[in-house]
Structures are given as C-alpha cells and as structure tokens.
Amino acid sequence: MNYIFNRVCRRLTYSKYSQHYRTLTEFSEQRYEKNDRSYVNVSIKLSYVTAGLIGCYFYVNKEQKFAYAAKLEKKNEAVIPGKFRNDLPTFSLEDIQKHNNSDARIWVYYKEGVYDITEFVEGHPGGEQILMAAGGSVEPFWMIYGIHENPHVYAILETLRIGNLKKEDLKSLVDDMDDPYANEPRRHIALKPASKKPFNAELSPLLLCENFITPKNHLPVPEVDPDNYELEVEIEGKSRILSFTLDELKKLPKHTITATIMCAGNRRSEMTKVKAVKGLNWGPAAIGNACWTGVKLRDILKLAGVTEDEENLKHVQFEGLDFDATSKQYGASIPLWKAIDNRGDVLLAYEMNGVPIPRDHGFPIRVIVPGVVGARNVKWLSRIYVSVNESPSHWQQNDYKGFSPSVDWDTVDYTKSPAIQELPVISAICNPLDGQKVHLEEGYLKVKGYAWSGGGQRIVRVDVTIDGGKTWHVANFDAQDSAVPPKHWAWTLWSLKIPINEKIKDGEELEIWVKAIDSCYNTQPESFENIWNLRGVLNNAYHRIKVNVCR
C-alpha cells in the first residue's frame, strides 16, 4: 500500500489538483481484474487548502499508471495573502532568519505574513527548491516562478501562517559610509555570494535555467549619474576624440540580441577538486542569458572613422568606471575584427531584458561581446580606445588565460598564452543538484540543464549518460533561439527523461554525466585532470553529479 500511497501523492503533486492538496487524510484501495488487466481503485481524501475536503478516486493499472481521476469536491474561500493579522504574534527578521532548517523549523515571510513551511516542504510541487527561501522572503523566488501568482498558492500559504513580520524590518538597510562598497545595489536574496566585496554571487543552478542573471564584479559598483554620463571614443594616432551622452547613444539605431554571458571561472569548484587553483569557488551558475538592447559598436566605430579594411589597428580597448584600491580602472579589449564585423553583434547595451541595465550589470552602458568571455563585456563603460595593442590591464594581460596542467605559479609566463576571448563548448546539469535525493516519475528520472558554446556556435546535441558512457541519451531542447552559427549567442536549455532500470534499488547512487556538441562538432573534454590550469578557468569537462534514487 505504501508504494501506491506514495505514487498517489506524487501524482497529485504534478496534477492539476496540486494547488488543492494539503495533506492526505484518508486512503483506501481496492484491487480487481477487468478485461485482462489488473486495476487498483484508490480512494483518497485530502484536506483542502482553505477549508473542507477534497476527494479523488484514482484507478491504477498493472503498470502503476493512473488511468482515471474523478470526483473532485472543493469549497473556495477568499484569501488576502500576507496581510497583517491581529490574532497572531509578531516576529523580527532576525527571528525568522534563525528558522532556516528543519531542526529549528523552517520559516519564510511574504509581505507582512510569517509562515512555518516545515511540513509543507515535502509536498511542495517544486520540490526542495523552496528551501532556498528558508529564513527569508519567498517573494524574489515567486518573481522568477510566475506560477505562484495564483489564488490557490496564496491559499496554501495562508494555511501555514504563524505570525506577522515586524514593520520596521521591512525596510531595514544599514549603510557604512566609509566602506567603498557602501553604495552597492541591493542584491537578490537568491544570490549566494562567492565573494561579497566585490560582489560575486551565484544563483542556485535550480533557478538558473529560469533566465536569471548572475552578477559578477571585479571591483566596487560605481554609482553613475545618467544625466552627466559621457562615453569617450578615441582612435590611436588620431587627435579627435568623440564623445556621446546617454541620450545621444539612445538616438542611434537600436539593436537587440539575446546573449549568454559566462565567467571564465564558471564550474571552477569542480576543477579545484583535482588540485587547488586561485579564484572564487564558482559552481555551474556563473553564467546567465538575457536580452540586451543598445547601439552596435560597429556603428560607433564607423562614426569614428574606423573601417573594416583597417590594417594597423588590431584591438578595441574598453575602460570601466570601476576603480581598484590604487585608482586603476577595470579594462579589457577585444580584437577589432569582432568589434567591427557585421556578424560580430557587439553592442553598447543600455537595456537588459527590456529595462535599463541594473547597476550590478553595468548601468548605464555595458559592452556586450556575444560569444566572448564575461571579462571582456565591460560594465559601466567610460572609454573606448581603438589601438594597435591589447588592453594593458591586469585582467587582459595577467589573468584570464589558459595554461598547460604542468604550469604552476613558479613557472607561469602570462606572455605565452593568448587572452581568452571566445569560450569553448560547455554544459551543466541544473536539476537535480549534486547529492540530491531524486524521485522518479513513472520510472523516469528527469534531468535538465544548459549548454552553450562561444564564438556564435550553436549547440547541436546534448548527450547524457547514467552508466559511465555505456549508453548515451540525447536530450531534448526546451529553449534554443533560431539564430544560425556563427551568430548563435544564446544558450540552449535542455531536458531529458531517462528510463531507470527496475534493478536500481531505493537509495542507490547514480552518477549523471552530460556533454554538449556544438556546430563545429567540438565537444567537451571528459575530465578535469587533463585541462587543469592554475587559474581555474575554462572548466568545461563533462559535468558529473551524483544523486540517490528514491523508490
């Protein structure tokens, strides 16, 4: 009975009744044969989310597949979620933050409401992702997962209500005016910082594929007054300097591209397991995809008199408005051909996903160099310099370069390797997470993730294996834009339902590997051992995670 009981609960979780489901109060089953098939008539009763009961009858056939669901009874009650309630106690933000695990009980808040979700976690249709809000607000997550904007969800939430949030805590923010990071923008609660100052945060991979962008900064975030902003454009060997205000830039022809931007250190934490490297310990979420709108750098360069046949000038240098402790600006450069080519699509972007670029992402102007490592997508852009040489900046000359696994900090010579520009093909599993317990769906394990390749290459195939490469399953593409190589800048979101052999027992560990293949038919290296490098960049070996199967 326990098996069917579990299946009913899981089925409900994924059914159109999921919003109504709170707890199961009654359960009975009756087996019978009909037309050579064996059926189980399951009768369940669920407590309804606001009041009353819901009753469902399920027929389960021999293969444990639900054949029929009928008879639903419910009563609705109007619910105003998160509204202050006089009948409940008040808690401070600090109180709530302490309740972030099941031992201390799991609390969250929504508007003025405080909720104890400890028992609800197991039944949450979205699984354990809800735990990311533990001890904090659910709102940022609901902004990403639009499905929560639903009266049924508010109704479920209110059944878990235990109190009210202290009014003063709703707006709490303490600035330390001596701190160069004092004026940093407020960050999304879902971002787990890899470093706080400068702010480098990573989203849980579970949220990643929901089109959310991770900010990655080298230095404190500057505060730019858009009315006084000016962009300078200078050409080596020419005395005339062009300058553009934000309004002037916005009057030039407007272009939009969808592009994925990835940090060279994405997935560094896996390389670190081979041997320590220098760098922030990124998981697989130092990457993001967005729509960028702005002016083509090509158009600006043409206004400045640079042509496609230019022979002496080779590089376009960018300077940001962010300064380090010695007052040096952030800087980087890209090859001139990429900047001026009609198919290069380099933008000076002022919008991200249809709104002005947020401060963390480079307000008011960020260079978007699609297909190229994040470090060259300079934020808070202040100056463009077309030159014979690459940018002299630390980040161009002595960082973001690849080396042989046998090069160490005693032997490294940064002049020997080229600065990373276009990135190699990569992929990652975002759901499930490494170490997670996974429930099967009708005998299948569902896996999803992203794949991407630099240089405008399209992903043509994603292969997944759970038996060390003996069998490879080809994933389905859930989202891929229609641009053709070499102008395919956006990532591919993929998913796959892998059939799990019945011999695999409850609790058994599975290792899932993924690799992607791009339109040049380049694929990923198998392991980190042979691509290890002292700076921990270019971490594009197969992504391998271990999960435990729950039967």
Next chain:
Amino acid sequence: MNYIFNRVCRRLTYSKYSQHYRTLTEFSEQRYEKNDRSYVNVSIKLSYVTAGLIGCYFYVNKEQKFAYAAKLEKKNEAVIPGKFRNDLPTFSLEDIQKHNNSDARIWVYYKEGVYDITEFVEGHPGGEQILMAAGGSVEPFWMIYGIHENPHVYAILETLRIGNLKKEDLKSLVDDMDDPYANEPRRHIALKPASKKPFNAELSPLLLCENFITPKNHLPVPEVDPDNYELEVEIEGKSRILSFTLDELKKLPKHTITATIMCAGNRRSEMTKVKAVKGLNWGPAAIGNACWTGVKLRDILKLAGVTEDEENLKHVQFEGLDFDATSKQYGASIPLWKAIDNRGDVLLAYEMNGVPIPRDHGFPIRVIVPGVVGARNVKWLSRIYVSVNESPSHWQQNDYKGFSPSVDWDTVDYTKSPAIQELPVISAICNPLDGQKVHLEEGYLKVKGYAWSGGGQRIVRVDVTIDGGKTWHVANFDAQDSAVPPKHWAWTLWSLKIPINEKIKDGEELEIWVKAIDSCYNTQPESFENIWNLRGVLNNAYHRIKVNVCR
C-alpha cells in the same frame, strides 16, 4: 664499448660527416681525466663512400656528450648516379618489386640503376623511412626530401649498385579501357591506397609533415579539357545563368591562401578499435596543407547579384564533374554566409602550390572552403547554385554527419544531425610511428606532428605526455602561418624533445599522447569511446601511440 660505439655511429649519422659514412672499420677508445672531467678519446675509421678511408677522432665527456671532432681525410670521385652500366646485370620492375623486405633483401631503383640497400637501412640518416621505397623507386621520396639532391648522396647510392633496370619497364603503364577508372592520373608511389577505385590514398605520417597532399576522391577522376571548360552560376528564383570559361575566371582578381583540408574520416582507424564503423580505414594522414590560388567565390557571387544582406537564400551548392554509376554528380553545399563573407576566404582555385591543380586534386577548378571539412571542397567544379536549401546530394544529406555513440544503423535518422561544416580541433603524432622502435637523442625522445582546428581557429598550444597525463610538455611550433583567427586556415607543425628518465630501460614501452588547444580554447576529447559514431567521422580524440625505447 658497445654503448660508445653506438653513440659514435648515431652521432655520425646526424653530423656533417653523415654523407661520407659507409661502414665503420676500426674503433678504439682511451679514457682519461682532465680538469676534473672524465674523457674518452675515441678513434674510429670509416670506409669512405667512394674510395679510401675517413678517420675521425671524437672526444666523449662524462655525460657522453661529444666535445670535439677532428681530422677528416677523404678522396672524392666523380659519380654519375643511375647511369646504365655495362658491367652489371639487368632486372625487371617485377624482380625489383619482390625485393621489398630484409628477408628477400631490399632493392630500390633510381633512374636506370638498381640498388641493394639492405645493409644501408640501419645507417640511413633518415631512419626507416627509406623502407617506404622498398621494391620501388626512390625518386618520388627524393622529390619531397630535397636533401638527397647532393653529390654525396649519389655517391653513397652508387656504392650499393647491383644492376640496371629493364628499359621497357621505365615507361610501363597498362590501361584497361573498359574500366571507368582507366583514365585515372598516375599516383605517387608514396601513397598507400585506402581504396583504389575511387582512389583514396594516405601518405605515411612520416612524410605528411613535409607539406604533401593526400588525394581523397569519392568517384572516378574526370578528364576535363580546359579549353572547353565552363562554370555555371545560377541563383534560385532568378532566370539568368552566368557562365565563366577558365580564362575568364583567371582574369578576375587573384587571391592566394594557405589552407589545410581534412577528410571527416581522418584517424578513423583509431575509432574502429572501439567498435566497427562504416568507412575507409584512414590513419592520421587524410589531411594535407597547400597554397591555393584562384578567384574569391564572394566576387563571383557579387557578379551574380547576391549581396551580404541576402535574407532568403541560405546555401551555396556545388556540383562536380565526377559521376557515380547512376550518373549522379558529386555535390555538396556550404552556408551562404561563409561563401560571401569577406573573412570567409572561399576560393575557386585553379592553382595548388603555384602550379595548375593536378587532376587528382580537382583540375581545372576546385572549391576551397577553408576551415571546413574536405567533402565540401568540391573538385572538378561545374556548377554553383545559390539556394534556399542545402545540396540534396547523398554526401550532404546522408553522410558526413555526427551522431551520439548510442545511435546505430537501425536507429539513425540523418535528418536529425547537421551536415558537418567546420571541423573540431585535432592533432596527431607523425613521427615516430605507432609501434616503432625509437632511438633517444642525448637522453631526449623527439616527437613531431601536426595540429589544426576548423573555422579559422589558430592552434594556441599542443600538449604532449608520456606518463598518462601526470606531466604535460608544451610542444614548440615549427611552422604556423601568421594569419589571426578567425582566418587561420593552415595547420601548425609542432615538435618536442621529451627528456626520458634514466630509469626507463632498453626496450621499454612508452605511450605518447598529444592534444591541441585552439584559439577558442576548445580542446580534444580524451578517448574514442564517448565520441564513437557509426560513420566513423570526427575522430579527434587524443592521439595515442606506443613506442619502444632503444638505449
């Protein structure tokens, strides 16, 4: 003594005296100490190649390094190599062909001279490469290795003279007029055919890095009369057909590029070891590099009215003058962007390495699509068709595509994979050969080979290991053209001297691996297991060979 004796012989082999050296007739050594160093004074006498003796004295220091060579005596005699000699017997080509191994003795011929080189093989400065001429002519190899055009070499050869070649055999060629392949061009003796009809041959990797091109054909080689040749250019949806004679094409602006062309099946024989595939059993030499001269396809398309902003037309189809048994022409296509882009460098070539393209390579016109798989570099070009669609040919639609390792001939669906265009990064070791006995040079093992990447990417690093990846050695680049990505079309020739630990004994087996990294920092997959595909294409796993060390 034997050790020093061997070293003297090897040293001579690589010294400026190598041409004089025939056999060692006297050897003596005398050890002494001087200035805290231990010396061995070695006195040797060598029989001189034409007459008399040569005496050299070598000083060998404690590290077995030669410090000094002195006293050379010689007598020269004029030699006319390969000239008919009345005092020697005459042999037929058939006689010579039987003597192709050391048991039967090894014979070669040069012009009218027949030579027994059995004893000379060991002392040959170029090592065992000489065996490729066994039972045949040395001339084709000497054309590649210019060093042989030297009076000393002729002199050595004449000391091995045993007879004359039958005059009739010098011009022997038998044509079977019923054979569709009867008019095939005469092929270089160094080409080992993977298939004879159509002719698909591979060069020994030892010769490969000497800039020699392997011909790879799908169908019989057509015989084209250059005076009657016409190239047709047609645009889908337009009624006007352009046509160009060879002379008209040669009057258009002339461009030269150096480009490597590789077959998608290069190195297939290694993938076959995992599991059988369909296809010719290519080693690592189904690749070649040459200078190509001709007209830019871009210029032809512009004459035909196709612009860079063309939105409906997507592909440029090519048809060759070679027909299969059902009278279907060879055909292929490339994306229009590649054909028309200023940086695409697609040529309609009429010269290869400064001479009219040989018949095997596509006389009179071959399309050169740099960075793209050989199959799209259509030979004996007859027609260009700019279209909404890809070429409908078998080779575009149902061949030259990649698949997951789990796809077999029962499940394969050719519509699911894109036609291979740009190729992924690859490398190979050309010298030593797999299974070869290798002599160390002053404690070092010399390894050389090629590396290349499609799409105009440059090779930025080649890593070699002889200890399964524990230590990686970065190779030196011996030849790399100066073009920058994404217009870097030629391969990179590399070499490396790897220090061999003294613990490695005589006869011990070493496994050498190589991998290359391109300017997108894409690298090769480690093994063939996870990239296996039923057609045996895209064989770019690490190249691994085994050699035995000779101390």
